[in-house]
Amino acid sequence: MRIEQLEEKARQMRRLCMKMSYLAGGEGAHVGPALSIMDIMTVLYFEVMNYRVEEPDWEDRDRFLLSKGHGVLGLYAPLILTGLITQEEGNTFNQTKTRLAGHPSGKGMNGIEHPSGSLGHGLSVAGGMALAARMKARPYHVYTLMGDGELDEGSIWEAAMFAAKYKLWNLTAIIDVNGFQYGGATDKLMKAGPIMDKWRAFGWNVLEADGNDVAQMKEAFDKKHLVKDQPTCIVARTVKGAGFSKACSNNDWHHVKISQEDLELALRELE
Ligand SMILES: Cc1ncc(C[n+]2csc(CCOP(=O)(O)OP(=O)(O)O)c2C)c(N)n1
Numbered sequence: 001m002r003i004e005q006l007e008e009k010a011r012q013m014r015r016l017c018m019k020m021s022y023l024a025g026g027e028g029a030h031v032g033p034a035l036s037i038m039d040i041m042t043v044l045y046f047e048v049m050n051y052r053v054e055e056p057d058w059e060d061r062d063r064f065l066l067s068k069g070h071g072v073l074g075l076y077a078p079l080i081l082t083g084l085i086t087q088e089e090g091n092t093f094n095q096t097k098t099r100l101a102g103h104p105s106g107k108g109m110n111g112i113e114h115p116s117g118s119l120g121h122g123l124s125v126a127g128g129m130a131l132a133a134r135m136k137a138r139p140y141h142v143y144t145l146m147g148d149g150e151l152d153e154g155s156i157w158e159a160a161m162f163a164a165k166y167k168l169w170n171l172t173a174i175i176d177v178n179g180f181q182y183g184g185a186t187d188k189l190m191k192a193g194p195i196m197d198k199w200r201a202f203g204w205n206v207l208e209a210d211g212n213d214v215a216q217m218k219e220a221f222d223k224k225h226l227v228k229d230q231p232t233c234i235v236a237r238t239v240k241g242a243g244f245s246k247a248c249s250n251n252d253w254h255h256v257k258i259s260q261e262d263l264e265l266a267l268r269e270l271e
Contacts, residue, residue, distance in 0.1 A: 006218070011243070011271075012081065013078060017077050018031070018244070018258065018266045019263070021073065024094040024095070026102070028256050028258060029094060030255050031247060032247050033176075033240065034073035035242050036212075038243065039211060040145065041077070041078050044143060045081075045082055048143075049061075053082055056111065059140075063126070063141075064142075064143045065114050065126050065143070066145055067120070068146055069115070069117035069118075076090060082111075085109065104116050113125075120156050122144040123146065123160065123163070124159040124162070126173070127162050130163070130171035134168070148192045149182065149192070152189075160202040164204060164230065164231060172226075172231070172232045172233070173231065173232070173233045173234070175233065175234070177195065177238065182254055196235055206233050206234075207233070208234070212242045244265075244270070246262065
């Protein structure tokens with residue numbers, strides 16, 4: 001796709017995210033964490049990953065795991081736009097009896113490889129899948145996306161060592177560095193940086209990109225950057241709440257119940 005087409009897809013995904021959040025039952029949805037990753041997800045689903053909508057369980061499909069599971073609207077949006085799940089089902093998000101819960105949990109649901117929501121697990125599971133691909137001599141690539149606050153979880157660093165030890169070149173971890181976590185600024189709560197130096201020290205091939213710039217993300221995901229015998233980590237610098245003025249870098253939008261007024265404003269801004 002051309003860059004302008006990818007940008008339009010990302011806007012479409014953000015519109016969908018706002019509409020689904022508005023329809024959500026209960027206390028609302030994690031809007032800021034989802035808006036932050038939409039450009040990364042657009043490039044992954046419309047440019048990078050190999051999958052078959054008509055054969056969702058295709059053995060050689062690339063795998064994606066959303067480790068920061070609370071950003072799930074950032075995953076449901078591309079699954080709906082690709083046709084892996086229906087718009088009708090999308091409208092049931094976070095309501096009673098839905099399969100589209102506030103965190104990825106839908107066992108057997110297209111595009112959900114593993115449940116997540118308890119932070120710190122995605123990289124361990126993704127590492128296991130990447131090792132399995134190697135052992136079975138399958139060509140698929142495994143991607144997982146984590147938050148910068150999520151790096152507080154010790155299990156991530158164990159998984160990082162595992163991936164380097166087993167030379168998992170078919171594994172790419174993306175870190176959504178938006179500077180915030182649930183309780184405030186990441187640097188104030190538990191400094192994650194210098195992120196690139198840390199991942200390099202753990203034996204990874206490390207790249208950096210503006211995670212809200214689809215052109216930069218497309219370049220970062222280019223397979224020419226993969227290094228033989230090393231897993232790859234893309235440090236994606238983003239703005240939490242990107243795409244909607246009221247949510248941008250405003251951690252009050254970490255989890256919100258959206259008013260009709262805000263929905264209308266967001267949809268106008270995202271036209
Ligand atoms: C093990 C665990 N501890 C705490 C939480 C509660 N929690 C939900 S979101 C969040 C913040 C995560 O921050 P970050 O990874 O930076 O993601 P962002 O909010 O920026 O999308 C926390 C602590 C959780 N889901 N899992």
